[in-house]
Amino acid sequence: MAQNFEELDPILTVPVRLIIVSVLVKMKQADFLYLKEITKTTQGNLSHQLKKLSEAGYIEIEKTSKGNYPQTICRLTKTGQKAFEAYVVAIKTYLHL
Amino acid sequence: MLIIYKTFAMTTEEQALSPQESLRLITDAISRTKEDLAKNSFPFLLWGWLIASASFAFFVLHQYTTSPYYFLPFPVLAIAGMIRTVVYYRQRSTSATLSYYTVFLYKLWFVLGISFIAVVFLNVSQSKLPFTYTLLIGGIGTLASGLIMKFDALTIGGVLFFIAAIGSVYVTDDYKPLLHGVAIIFGYLIPGYRLKKFKA
Numbered sequence: 001m002a003q004n005f006e007e008l009d010p011i012l013t014v015p016v017r018l019i020i021v022s023v024l025v026k027m028k029q030a031d032f033l034y035l036k037e038i039t040k041t042t043q044g045n046l047s048h049q050l051k052k053l054s055e056a057g058y059i060e061i062e063k064t065s066k067g068n069y070p071q072t073i074c075r076l077t078k079t080g081q082k083a084f085e086a087y088v089v090a091i092k093t094y095l096h097l
Numbered sequence: 098m099l100i101i102y103k104t105f106a107m108t109t110e111e112q113a114l115s116p117q118e119s120l121r122l123i124t125d126a127i128s129r130t131k132e133d134l135a136k137n138s139f140p141f142l143l144w145g146w147l148i149a150s151a152s153f154a155f156f157v158l159h160q161y162t163t164s165p166y167y168f169l170p171f172p173v174l175a176i177a178g179m180i181r182t183v184v185y186y187r188q189r190s191t192s193a194t195l196s197y198y199t200v201f202l203y204k205l206w207f208v209l210g211i212s213f214i215a216v217v218f219l220n221v222s223q224s225k226l227p228f229t230y231t232l233l234i235g236g237i238g239t240l241a242s243g244l245i246m247k248f249d250a251l252t253i254g255g256v257l258f259f260i261a262a263i264g265s266v267y268v269t270d271d272y273k274p275l276l277h278g279v280a281i282i283f284g285y286l287i288p289g290y291r292l293k294k295f296k297a
Binding site for chain 1: 119126193
């Protein structure tokens with residue numbers, strides 16, 4: 001149980017990554033454009049943060065095509081779900097909620 | 098809140114959030130998660146029109162003609178609806194962004210559709226009119242959808258279906274299909290078009 005700032009999951013303490021995981025908790029799946037709109041970040045930064053989350057095993061990324069355009073679909077993994085739940089418990093504990 | 102959200106979200110550096118900032122960001126991100134509710138409305142509205150039309154055609158044929166085939170609008174329009182629905186889903190590219198509640202609503206209406214067909218079959222095979230029970234099925238789907246979407250017009254529409262189902266017990270068999278058609282227009286189609294226009 002995190003009691004200190006430093007103990008929070010470093011993967012999720014980055015704003016864009018936390019937004020992505022928070023959104024995917026509610027979604028079965030979301031595509032790149034939707035996440036870009038929600039996070040209000042740049043294409044490059046979003047790609048970078050998605051890669052970090054994927055490397056941590058928190059999300060899975062599926063590359064497909066829609067018509068003639070490539071499509072990137074993201075889903076939260078069980079690991080990501082557990083990490084998010086643990087993160088929420090940790091910040092609530094820290095804030096004495 | 099929006100300014101705070103944008104400030105965090107635009108941060109490209111990997112700076113750590115404080116617990117307070119994290120909690121605010123999570124709350125705000127979840128509240129911004131919305132889907133375009135209207136984008137997949139076509140098959141839902143199509144079925145509303147088909148069943149309402151079949152109800153009115155049934156009423157007119159039964160009431161004002163001597164045709165023994167007054168029941169035919171239902172199977173004919175149901176088959177047409179099934180073909181059109183299959184064509185629609187084959188032509189449409191799969192939606193890449195899906196919330197759990199949308200998936201739940203699709204499955205709910207799929208199961209209710211099967212229930213509708215089963216109820217019609219069971220009642221017709223016993224030479225009974227199915228309208229009281231099909232109104233209840235419509236009420237379950239519409240009221241559940243309205244409550245889940247928090248869309249008042251659909252919720253009221255669902256309640257109207259339940260009132261119509263109870264009311265149908267007090268209406269003679271001749272006028273049950275008319276009540277059925279009117280209930281679909283006011284309880285389902287009008288709220289459905291309001292939902293289509295609604296910008297989430």
